[in-house]
Amino acid sequence: MKLSRFFEDIIPLYKAELEDLKSDSEGKNVLKARLREKAEQLPMLLPMMASNPEMLAVAFHQGFIFMNPLTMESLITKEAGKFPSWKTLSAAVKLEPWAEPLSRIVLKDPDGEAFMVTAAALEYLNRSNTTRKAGASDAADADEDEDKEANDENEELKEHGDLDGQYGRHGRDDGDDGDDYDLGEAGADWLAEQGFDRKE
Known part of the structure; x- marks a missing residue:
């Protein structure tokens, strides 16, 4: 999967932002509570939307339903400024009911459409990267099982x-x-x- 330079640069920032929100000083998982806080702060964070979209995009974490992954795969190869409109993209991406009111706040801003497209792409990348890692891990486990089976067989043959x-x-x-x-x-x-x- 080839990413545009824009998404290559911003996806690590988005992941780091999510990671920061995950746990408190005692190591407890507080992601849900902090995402709720972030959503409440969204109107105050709007001035940062163009310069630091990842700071606001986390408020939409798990708020997108991807209907057409091919559209998303195409999107993540584009540079900022070449994005489709949010209206065009919304045929391939739906919002969870809780994220709808947040999107209305954002879309009132002149940079809102570009931000929503960016937020959807970041969430798609975050989710698909997790899935791919899990897939790779499953494949490694399968190889490990096969090796173990072969070794067990060899041991048995040696015993006999x-x-x-x-x-x-x-x-x-x-x-x-x-x-x-x-x-x-x-x-x-x-x-x-x-x-x-x-x-x-």
Whole structure:
């Protein structure tokens, strides 16, 4: 996924802002309460909307429903100033009911549309990055399980002497067991047991 320079620069700031809101000095998770505070402060934070959109965008954390991820994938490759209008984007992005009143406050401002598009993109990036990380972690766990299974199998074979023990790597008798037992003699013994005359 290729990000525009604008989103490359701003997504770490957005994540850091969320991280700062997550826990208090005692390490307790206070994200919900602090996001509520941020939403209440939104009207006072409007002057920062153009210069530091990430500071306000966190108020919309988990407030977007992404109907068309392809539209979002296209959006995050664009630089600021090349964004679609919020009205155009709202066909692909819906707001949670609690976020609707906040958007109305923001959209009264001349920079409101660009901010809403930015906030939606930041939330999309934050969410999809988390999902992708989880996916990568699942794949790593699966590989680890496969390795463990293979190791367990090898241990079992070793215990039964079937791996690099009295048999070769492929489970065949390689004749290196120290006995001079003749295969031809074994065959003759077996034939004799079946009632055939032994050939001298």
